[in-house]
Amino acid sequence: MDDRQTDYLFDLQGYLVLERAICDEDLAELNTWVDAHWDYVKNPKVGEENRWIGHVETHSYGPEDGVNFQNIVEGGAIFERLIDHPGWIDLARKYINPVNKVSIHENFLNVRDKGGHLFIHCGGHAPLSYLTFRQHNTGEWMVGQINVLMALEDIGPGDGPTVLIPGSHKTTEVHPRLMVDGKGIVSAGSGSEPAGTAFGVKEMYLKAGDVLFFTDAITHGSAERTNEGFRRSIVYRYSARHLRSRFNYVMSDELRARLTPERLEILEPIPARSPEQAL
Ligand SMILES: O=C(O)CCC(=O)C(=O)O
Numbered sequence: 646m647d648d649r650q651t652d653y654l655f656d657l658q659g660y661l662v663l664e665r666a667i668c669d670e671d672l673a674e675l676n677t678w679v680d681a682h683w684d685y686v687k688n689p690k691v692g693e694e695n696r697w698i699g700h701v702e703t704h705s706y707g708p709e710d711g712v713n714f715q716n717i718v719e720g721g722a723i724f725e726r727l728i729d730h731p732g733w734i735d736l737a738r739k740y741i742n743p744v745n746k747v748s749i750h751e752n753f754l755n756v757r758d759k760g761g762h763l764f765i766h767c768g769g770h771a772p773l774s775y776l777t778f779r780q781h782n783t784g785e786w787m788v789g790q791i792n793v794l795m796a797l798e799d800i801g802p803g804d805g806p807t808v809l810i811p812g813s814h815k816t817t818e819v820h821p822r823l824m825v826d827g828k829g830i831v832s833a834g835s836g837s838e839p840a841g842t843a844f845g846v847k848e849m850y851l852k853a854g855d856v857l858f859f860t861d862a863i864t865h866g867s868a869e870r871t872n873e874g875f876r877r878s879i880v881y882r883y884s885a886r887h888l889r890s891r892f893n894y895v896m897s898d899e900l901r902a903r904l905t906p907e908r909l910e911i912l913e914p915i916p917a918r919s920p921e922q923a924l
């Protein structure tokens with residue numbers, strides 16, 4: 646595809662599949678990291694407390710979404726390379742718009758067991774400030790948040806694929822499952838069914854190393870995993886620099902020392918200011 650075709654499709658559909666964006670060597674390294682931390686998949690908590698691996702925190706949004714290794718950029722060199730990976734960073738910069746600079750709002754590695762899924766969420770109707778998607782024939786893109794979902798293994802039927810509704814980032818109509826008591830909500834929650842059973846969704850099958858690059862404004866979620874085994878994915882969410890940090894993890898000195906200036910600017914686009922710095 647040339648640039649015009651890519652732009653057209655992203656505007657129209659709200660997503661792109663970037664095939665084989667991650668090379669085999671990097672994939673092997675990522676999967677080796679997951680294997681080496683399998684105990685955290687099985688036992689993500691000690692009592693009520695999340696476990697930490699250095700500055701990486703094991704976390705879940707709920708019982709159904711699996712284990713999220715949050716702040717995975719602290720997990721080692723391979724995760725640092727993903728920050729400004731050539732497979733997608735230029736597209737993210739372009740669609741967020743260079744005047745906004747990119748930052749990473751949230752980054753995690755997810756491992757999801759059989760039965761795991763996500764509820765349906767988002768859509769053009771939802772008023773979350775970063776669910777914007779603008780391309781009003783001005784030639785100026787302004788996309789509030791772009792999710793880069795990386796498949797570490799093949800994700801096919803029954804593997805709990807991401808599901809989405811192409812074009813739904815543009816709709817003002819509320820998806821029927823997100824209409825509650827006559828009002829649109831941002832996300833369905835417990836009591837709802839897995840997003841894979843929702844009206845109008847498309848299952849997004851990926852090969853290991855493929856990336857699903859999508860606006861967070863699109864109506865999406867995950868189908869239930871019905872196959873044995875675990876789904877492995879990584880999500881880096883790119884936004885304008887003003888939106889840095891869902892959880893506000895404090896960067897370790899070790900990571901700060903290792904980061905290239907370009908990567909540091911993505912993780913810390915607005916350096917802290919204090920009178921001590923002037924001393
Ligand atoms: O886990 C998935 O398949 C979807 C993830 C998701 O909803 C997101 O990245 O915003």
Ligand SMILES: [Fe+2]
Binds near residue numbers: 766865866
């Ligand atoms: Fe999502």
